[in-house]
Amino acid sequence: MNPLDFSGVFSRADRLVDGVWLTAQISLAAMVFALAIGVLAAVLSLSGNRLLRLPVFAYVEVIRNTPFIVQVFLIYFGLPALGLRLDPVSAAILAMSIYGGAYTSEIIRAGIQSINRGQIEAGRALGMSPLTIFRHVVLKPALASVFPSLVAQFILLLLSSSVVSAISVAELTSVGNDIQGLTLRNMEVYLIIALIYVALVAALKGGMTVLERLLFPFKFLRR
C-alpha cells in the first residue's frame, strides 16, 4: 500500500484554483438561466392550454429521466450537425441550464401552486391585470416559499458540473483528473477535490442564506 502523498497535488494548486473559478462561473451562470427557464416552464405547465403544457411535460420528463452526460454530449457533439457549434464552456452552461431548468420548473410550479388563491383574488379585486398579478403578487412569494428546495437543487447543479469535464471543460473535476493522470495519485486528488466541493457547497449555502434574508425579509419576521 502506498502512503498518501499530496505533494503532486499541492504543487499544482494554481491549476486547482483555475478549476474552482471555472466551476463557480459555469455553475452560477447555469443557476441564473435554470431559474429563468424554470419560471417560464412552470408558468406554461400551469396554463390552461394543452398545447403549452404538453411540450413542457415532455421537456421535464425527458431531462429528468435520462443521464445528464448524454444531454451534454448531444449539445456538444450533436448540435454541430445542425449547424450550431458551441465552445465547450457555452455548451456546458447550456446543458446545465436545460438540465437544471427541468428540476427547477417542477419546484417553482409547486411554489406557484402553494400561493393562496385569496392572494390572486385580492389582486383581481384591485383591478390588476393577470401579468401584474403574476409579477407582483405571485412570483415573489412563490419563490420565497420554495427557496430552500431551489437551493438544494442548485447544490446538485453545482455538483453536476463535474460531468462537463467530458467535453473538455477545465473545471474542478477535470483539473483533478488531469492531476491524477500526471501523478497517478487518485486517492489524494479525490480527497482534496471532495474538500473543495464541500467548501464550495458551504459557500453557496451561505450566500443563499444571505440572499434569502435580503430578498425575502418577510419570511423571518415574527410578531
Next chain:
Amino acid sequence: MFQQFSLNHVYFMLTGLGWTIGLAAIALIGGSIAGSVLTLMRVSANPVLSRIAQVYIFVVQGTPLLVTLFIAYFGSTYLGFTVAPLTAIAVAFSFYAAAFLGDIWRGAIQSVPVGQREGAHALGLSGADTMRHIIIPQAIRIATPPTVGFFVQLIKNTSLASVVGIVELTRTAQIVSNATFKPLEVYLTAALFYFLVCFPITLFSRRLEKRLSV
C-alpha cells in the same frame, strides 16, 4: 478495427441494464434503511444526535458521489482491510442516499402539523405510538413524491459503479462507444434504456402527487 454498432452491442448493453437495475435495488434498500436511521437522529430530541446528523447530511450532500464511492472502495485499504465491489456500492450509496432521504423525510415529518402530535399526546399515546400511528402515516403521503424523484436520480447515479469495476449500463455504453466510435448513437441508446426504466417511476410519482393533493 471499428466495429459496426450492432444488435450484439445492444444485447451487451442490456446486460449492463440488468446490473443497473440490480444496483438500483441495492441502493434503494440500503438507502432507505440508512435514511430511516438518519431521519430518526435528525428529529430526535437529543441535540447531539440531531447535530451529528445535520453535519453528516451537509458533508455527504456536498461531496460528489463518485468521490464517496471511491473512498468507500479504495479508502478501506488505508484502514487495513479490503471490501468487495458490491459491498462498497451498498455502503457508499446507502450513505449518500441517507443524506438526502434523511433531509426529505425529516421535512415530511416536521410538516405534519404540531396539532397532530399534541392531539395524540393529549390522548395519552406514547411517543412511539404517536410516531407510528399518527405522524408517520401522514408524513409518508407528504414524502412520497420527493422520495420517488430522488430514487430516479439514484438510479441514474448507479452509472458511477463502473469505478469499482462493475460493467453497468453506462460502462457498457462507454465500451461499445469506444469500439464503434459512434458515441452519439450509443449514448442515445443508453439514454433510451434509462428513460424506459425511470419514466414509469416519475409518471407514478406525478399520479401520486395529484391524488394526494386533492
Next chain:
Amino acid sequence: MADIDDTVVEARKVCKFFGKFQALADVDLKVSKGETIVVCGPSGSGKSTLIRCINALEQHQSGDLVVCGIPLSGTRASIDAVRRRTGMVFQNFNLFPHMTVIENCMIAPMKVKGMSRDEARATAERFLKRVHIPEQADKYPIQLSGGQQQRVAIARALSMSPDVMLFDEPTSALDPEMVREVLDTMVELAQGGATMICVTHEMNFARQVADRVIFMDRGAIIEAGEPEAFFSAPRSERAREFLAQILH
C-alpha cells in the same frame, strides 16, 4: 356609463351556476349611493357568491348586473372597469405577505391607475390614517394583529377610491377582542357616506348602521328590510330559525 341616478349596483334576475349547482337564483337587488347593506344567511346560501359576482370575481350566467353604471357583460373591458370601481375586503385579509403595509396600499394605484410612486404613497398614507394605523406603514402584515391586518385591507381597498365597498365576513377570522376595532372602522366608513355591502353576522353592526338587511338562503334573497324590523320580527320561517341559531 351614465350614472344619472344614484344607483350603484343593480341586479335583475341574476343567476349563477357552479356546474349544475345553482348558487344564485333570480337575485334582484338595488343599492343606491351612500347606502349600507348587510347580507346574512346560512353557510352556503350564496352570500359570498353574490358579492363576488358584483365585483366580477365570478361571472353570472343570466340576468342583468349593472355595477357603477357598467353592465357586466363578461367582456374584459367591463370586468376591468368594474373591478377598478369596487373595493373588496376578504375574511382572511389576503394582504400580500411580501409587501409592507404601505406597499400593499400603493401597488394597485401604481400598477392599475398609473400613479407615480410619490402620489401613491401620499394616497396610501391618507387611508392608513383613516383606519388609524399610520404608524404601521413600514411593517409587514405578519407583524400586525388580525384586527390591524384587516384594517390595512380596508385601507388598501379604499386606496383605489372605489364607488362601492364589498365586505365578505370581515370579522369572522378575528379574535373576539379585535372584532370591535374593525367594526368601528366600518361604522366610521358608513357614517362617512361610503356605499357598502357587507356580508356579516355581526348583528349589532347591522343594527347600528345598516340601511337594509338582506337574508339569503339557497341562493335566493328571502327577505330584506330595515334592521330593527328584520331582527325583531323576521317574516320567514327560515330567517327565524337562522337568527335563533346564531344568537345563541
Next chain:
Amino acid sequence: MADIDDTVVEARKVCKFFGKFQALADVDLKVSKGETIVVCGPSGSGKSTLIRCINALEQHQSGDLVVCGIPLSGTRASIDAVRRRTGMVFQNFNLFPHMTVIENCMIAPMKVKGMSRDEARATAERFLKRVHIPEQADKYPIQLSGGQQQRVAIARALSMSPDVMLFDEPTSALDPEMVREVLDTMVELAQGGATMICVTHEMNFARQVADRVIFMDRGAIIEAGEPEAFFSAPRSERAREFLAQILH
C-alpha cells in the same frame, strides 16, 4: 393517588416561562369533581397555557400542580398518568385526517388502555351516539362539517373516560351556525356531571352552565366568580374593559 376529597385539579402558585417571558404567574386554582369552569381573558393572557399545563402538554416551572390526585413532577410516569385521565378538545379539532371518525375514537383506548378492537369499537360507538353523530362513524374527518368534526373530537376525548375535560376555544374556528351544536353538546356534558374547564368567549354558555368564571390577564387569574356576578359587575377594571370589547 389518594383521591379522598373531590378535588380534581389543584394549582398552587404555578408559574410557567417561555424563555424569559412569563406566561403564567402564580396561578392558584382548585376545581372539584362535577364543576364546570369557564376561563376567559384577552389574547395572550395565558388561558391556553394554563390548560396545557394541566394536561402536561406544557411543563410548569414552579409551584404545585396536582391533577386527578397526581402531582405533576415532570417525570414521564406522572405525565403519562395525567394525560390518561384528562381529555382535551382543541380549537382546530386536531382530528387525525388519515383515520375514520371511529378509528379516531378507537386508537387511544386500544393503544393506551389496551382495549381489544371490539371493545374499543363499542366504546367509541357509545360516545359517538352521545355527541349525536353515530351515523358518521365510517367517514373521514374531511367529509364532515366543522361542527361535526368538533363533536368527534369531543367523543374522542370522552372515549378515554377522563376525570376532567379541557376545552380550548372549541367553537372559535366554527361557522356561526355550527357553534350552537357544539355548545349544546358541551351543555349536555356539563349537565351530565362531567368535570370541565373551558376556555371560551361564549358568554351565554358560561351563563347557562358555568359554576365559576375565571378571568385571566398577563398570566394571572385576576378575577373568579359566579357567572352572573362576573358579567353584571366585574370587579376589576381590566375585566370591565375586556367584557365591553367582546360584547360589542
Next chain:
Amino acid sequence: TNTLDEIVQRGKIVVGISLSTPPYGMTDANLQPAGFDVAIANLIARDLGVELEILDQVSQARIPNLTSNKVDIVISSLGITAERAKAIMYTNAIYVDEQMIIAPTSAAIASLEDLVGKRVGVTRSTTNDTIITDKAIEGTNIQRFEDDAATNQALFSGQVDAIVSGVAAANAINKETDQFQRKFAVRQSPMGIGVRRGDFDLHQWLNTEIMLLWNSGEIQAAQQEWLGIVNEELPRF
C-alpha cells in the same frame, strides 16, 4: 506478502485492463475481452501457468485498483513518465507508441507551430496528453476529453481542429475515412506494465517474461495483429 507466490498458489492472475480503449483493451464481436493488452495478459498467464482474470477498469481506478490489491498488475496502455513512476513500478516497455497529429486532410498543419491558435483534442491522462502538454507551443488550445471516442467525435464534428492520437487509432481512422490524415509525429513514448511498489519478485519475473516474449516474436505478433505496426526495438531499463 509476495504477490508472485500468491499468484502461483491461487492459480490465477488478476489483471486490470480498460476494455474501453481499443485497440489496447476492448471487446470483440462476441463481446469477449480482446486487444493488445489482453493478448499480452494471456501470454503472461500462459507462462505463469495460471488462469487469467481480467478486471475492467475506468481510468481513475487503474492505480487505486493496483495499490489496494484489487488486481495483481495493470496492463492498460500505461505511458511511462518519471512522475508516475513515483506511484507505481513499471516493467520494461511492451510497446512504443508514436503520438501523431491527425487533422482534416484539407488543413495545412505540418509542425507544432501550425497548431498555435488551434484547438487540439486529446484523451485526458493518456501519454498523448502528457506529450502534447509538454511539447505544445504557447497559444495552442489543448482540449482534454475523457475517452478516445469523445476525442475522435470532437474531430469528426469539427469541435477541434486536430487531435493527438496513437498510431493504432490513427490507422483505424484512416481505414474509415480519408477526410482526415496524419500530419506529423510528435514523439515516441514507451508503455509498460504497472506493478505495485515493492513487488520486486513479480517485477523481475515480468521483465524476464517480456524479454522472452520479444525473443520468441510473440510481442511483435500481438503488435501486428492489434496495432498494425511492429516496433523495431523495445527500450529496457
